[in-house]
Amino acid sequence: MKSRTxxxxxxxxxxxxxxxxxxxxLYSVFLLMxxxxxxxxxxxxxxxxxxxxxxxxxxIVNFFYAPLCAQLLFGDLYSSRMCNALHAMxxxxxxxxCTNTVTGLLLSLVPNTAxxxxxxxxxxxxxxxxxxxxxxxxxxxxxxxxTAVLASYCVGNRFAMxxxxxxxxxxxxxxxxxxxxMYAPLMYGVIIRDDIFFTLSPVVKxxxxxxxxxxxxxxxxxxxxRWYFGEGWGYLGICAGLGILAMALALLCYxxxxxxxxxxxxxxxxxxxxxxxxxxxxxxxCCHGFFSVFLGDESELFLFLGLAIGxxxxxxxxxxxxxxxxxxxxxxxxxxxxxxxxxVIVVRTDLLGIVGWVPKAEQIQSVxxxxxxxxxxxxxxxxxxxxxxxxxxxxxxxxxxxNRNAGTDGKRxxxxxxxxxxxxxxxxxxxYYVNVDTPCGDMIRYYISHPEMVLGxxxxxxxEFKLQGVEIAKEGDFIVSEEALRxxxxxxxxxxxxxxxxxxxxxxxxxxxxxxxxxxxxSKDGVHYYADVHFTETSANLMAWYHIQEETLESAK
Numbered sequence: 001m002k003s004r005t006x007x008x009x010x011x012x013x014x015x016x017x018x019x020x021x022x023x024x025x026l027y028s029v030f031l032l033m034x035x036x037x038x039x040x041x042x043x044x045x046x047x048x049x050x051x052x053x054x055x056x057x058x059x060i061v062n063f064f065y066a067p068l069c070a071q072l073l074f075g076d077l078y079s080s081r082m083c084n085a086l087h088a089m090x091x092x093x094x095x096x097x098c099t100n101t102v103t104g105l106l107l108s109l110v111p112n113t114a115x116x117x118x119x120x121x122x123x124x125x126x127x128x129x130x131x132x133x134x135x136x137x138x139x140x141x142x143x144x145x146x147t148a149v150l151a152s153y154c155v156g157n158r159f160a161m162x163x164x165x166x167x168x169x170x171x172x173x174x175x176x177x178x179x180x181x182m183y184a185p186l187m188y189g190v191i192i193r194d195d196i197f198f199t200l201s202p203v204v205k206x207x208x209x210x211x212x213x214x215x216x217x218x219x220x221x222x223x224x225x226r227w228y229f230g231e232g233w234g235y236l237g238i239c240a241g242l243g244i245l246a247m248a249l250a251l252l253c254y255x256x257x258x259x260x261x262x263x264x265x266x267x268x269x270x271x272x273x274x275x276x277x278x279x280x281x282x283x284x285x286c287c288h289g290f291f292s293v294f295l296g297d298e299s300e301l302f303l304f305l306g307l308a309i310g311x312x313x314x315x316x317x318x319x320x321x322x323x324x325x326x327x328x329x330x331x332x333x334x335x336x337x338x339x340x341x342x343x344v345i346v347v348r349t350d351l352l353g354i355v356g357w358v359p360k361a362e363q364i365q366s367v368x369x370x371x372x373x374x375x376x377x378x379x380x381x382x383x384x385x386x387x388x389x390x391x392x393x394x395x396x397x398x399x400x401x402x403n404r405n406a407g408t409d410g411k412r413x414x415x416x417x418x419x420x421x422x423x424x425x426x427x428x429x430x431x432y433y434v435n436v437d438t439p440c441g442d443m444i445r446y447y448i449s450h451p452e453m454v455l456g457x458x459x460x461x462x463x464e465f466k467l468q469g470v471e472i473a474k475e476g477d478f479i480v481s482e483e484a485l486r487x488x489x490x491x492x493x494x495x496x497x498x499x500x501x502x503x504x505x506x507x508x509x510x511x512x513x514x515x516x517x518x519x520x521x522x523s524k525d526g527v528h529y530y531a532d533v534h535f536t537e538t539s540a541n542l543m544a545w546y547h548i549q550e551e552t553l554e555s556a557k
Contacts, residue, residue, distance in 0.1 A: 007098045009091060016103040020072055023107060027065065031115040035122075044124025051119060051133050055232075058137045059206035062108070066144035067151070067165050069107045073100040074152040078161075083262040097251050101149065108141040139236040143202055144169075146243025146250075153250040153257065154271045156264035160317070164271070167278050172200035178285035181292045182303060186347045187355050188404055191417070191429040202239050265318045276314045280336055283310020300344060307337055357428070358397055361390045365423045369393065371448055371504040372415035372431075380456045380503070381419075382447055392443050393418065399440040400432025412436045414444055414506040436506050445507055446499035454492065454501050455531050458521045465521040465529065472517055472546070477553050484549065488519075491541040492533065500539045508534055515539075515546060 038050040076082045086096070116130040123129055151165040176197035184192050198204050253268050261267040266275065287306025291299070311333045315324040350356055367390060370381040384393060397418060413433040420428045434440050451459045458465040469480040470488055479485070495501040502508075516534040523529065535542045 007092075007094050008102065009095045009099045012091070012095070012099045013103060016073065016100065020069075020103070020107065023069065023072065024111060027107070028111045028114070030061075031111055032118075035115065035118060039122055044122060044126060047119075048123045048126040048129040051123070051129055055133060055136045055140075056207045059140055059203055062137065062140045062144045063169070063203045065108070066104075066141055067148040067162065069104045070145060070148035070152050071158055071161060073104050074149070075158065077152065077257075077262055077267075078157045080260075080262040083259055087259055093254055094251070097254055101247060104145055104149070105141075108145070109138060112137055136232065136236060139240040140206060143236075143239035143243035146246035150246040150250040150253070153253040154266070154268045156261045156267040160265045163279075163317075164275060167275070167282065169203055170201060171278055171282065172197045173204060174282045174285045177289045178281065181289050182285075182300070182344070183347050186344070189400060189430045189432050190355060191431050193429075199235075205235065206239075265320065272318050276311065276318060276332075277336070279314040280307055280310040280333075283307060283313070284340070303340065304337055307340060308333060311336060356401065358394065358401070359420060359422065359428075361387060361394060363422055363424075364390050364420055366421045367393050368419040368421075369444075369447055370417050370453070371444070371506075372417065380453045382450050382452050384447075389447075396434060396440045396443055397430065397432070399438070400430070400434055403433075403435070412506050414441065414448075414504050416444055442499075444504075445502045448504055448507075449496050449499045449501045451493060451496045454496055454503055454533060455519070458529055458531060463524070465523055468520050468522045468528070470517050470519050472549060472553075479549060484552075488517075488545055491545040494541040495535070495539045498540075501533070501535060501542065503534060508536060515543070517546075 034054070038054065039047050076086050087093075112134055116134040119130040119133075120127055147168050148161075148165055151161050151168060155161050155164055176194055179192060179197075184190075198208065257267055266272040284303045284307035287309060288300075288303040291302040312324055312329070315329050315332075316322055346352060366383050366385045368381050368383045384390060396416060400416065412435065414436050416432050416434050418430045418432075420430075422428070434444055436445065447453070467485050467489065469478055470485065471478045492501065515536065516532060519531045519533065521529045521531065533542075535546075537543060
């Protein structure tokens with residue numbers, strides 16, 4: 001009769017519980033101290049709100065706590081004597097792996113569950129909040145623990161495990177640093193967004209995205225707390241799935257792992273070259289970034305100095321010797337350096353046509369224009385779809401490409417941001433400086449004088465926003481007369497139509513703020529929004545309204 005296949009060993013599990021009891025205790029003490037800090041206010045709503053807002057903090061906690069647990073549980077693999085002794089016991093590798101993995105998950109789940117239970121009495125009627133917090137923190141831990149377990153089984157010593165874990169979680173940030181300091185200056189006008197890099201670095205993304213908080217809505221005299229988590233759940237779910245996949249890959253690596261690799265840097269053969277490549281790139285990025293930030297020198301020589309340091313120190317770690325300055329390693333470094341040189345040449349000469357790209361009007365579905373020096377902090381952008389508008393935007397685009405010294409020659413230049421949405425669905429962004437005293441500068445003046453750019457997202461929504469009053473900032477007087485407000489809007493729209501109300505500082509002579517007003521809108525749910533409008537003598541209609549109000553206020557005094 002075939003014996004039962006086991007994937008869990010109770011004896012090993014009990015030993016883990018007692019062996020790592022200090023870890024449970026220290027983490028539990030940390031949670032208790034945190035609960036005391038969060039409960040500084042007796043109001044249950046504020047306590048629950050503090051718990052919700054601490055999710056970003058626990059992304060950092062789990063980032064460090066998960067690899068610590070993994071190192072403790074799987075540290076036996078890094079000592080040759082201990083590794084051989086344990087694997088001589090009558091236990092399958094699957095038993096060791098699953099038992100230790102379950103222990104690692106419980107090292108987080110048990111203390112966090114106890115913390116959530118203790119928070120229930122303090123949360124008052126908001127009992128759901130501690131459970132939602134527990135779910136979010138557990139999903140975070142699944143990812144970090146999964147990647148830590150994978151790193152543990154791919155290497156043969158503790159230092160290598162920590163280094164590989166850091167590269168897995170932080171390489172995208174290093175890559176962004178390299179792109180921003182090395183390639184971005186060579187790509188004139190091209191906007192490189194950091195979204196994709198931060199998305200690929202979960203610890204950074206979790207801290208920035210996990211801005212969970214509570215909101216109170218009053219209906220019929222009762223207050224309802226609403227949990228807001230944005231896109232957090234979807235991202236955490238994907239990260240947790242990747243963590244589980246990493247644990248499955250770790251089990252596959254463990255099945256094929258040679259016990260003789262205990263103490264080596266790489267326990268799985270393919271890990272060596274992949275680590276060396278990524279480590280070399282990190283070395284080049286850090287060296288180039290350091291000198292560019294602290295010394296102001298962006299010479300490409302520092303990039304190759306960092307590549308050399310990274311390649312040869314990485315080779316020393318892999319081979320566990322300083323004797324790596326040989327022809328074979330020199331050829332390897334030469335290949336990496338040559339690839340980097342070619343990439344710089346491709347970007348500098350724009351062989352791929354990225355910098356010199358100018359779309360055709362018939363390829364564009366819409367284009368959004370905004371400027372970088374607007375005085376209005378509302379959501380100001382203008383989306384254009386008409387063919388004649390697209391042709392003018394393309395003229396601005398071509399002018400920006402042909403005048404690359406704009407923004408540095410001392411003239412008045414406006415920073416223009418163009419966001420193209422192509423008919424294929426692709427989105428491309430460009431950023432140029434345009435002299436305001438040129439025909440293209442006049443085009444920009446006209447477009448950024450549109451009401452959408454002057455008033456922001458409160459424009460065109462009379463059912464949602466109502467103009468409640470206006471403050472004449474120079475005088476400090478607040479006007480609420482309906483007739484004055486109605487004539488004010490007529491004046492603003494008239495100057496917008498004539499293109500004489502550009503809010504970018506480049507179009508305000510000498511950066512003077514002699515004339516400006518602050519409009520206060522109120523939404524249908526009672527929230528106030530403000531829109532500051534700056535204007536000059538060229539804004540004839542608004543100037544006329546302004547002088548009338550000055551005379552009215554003066555006569556009233």
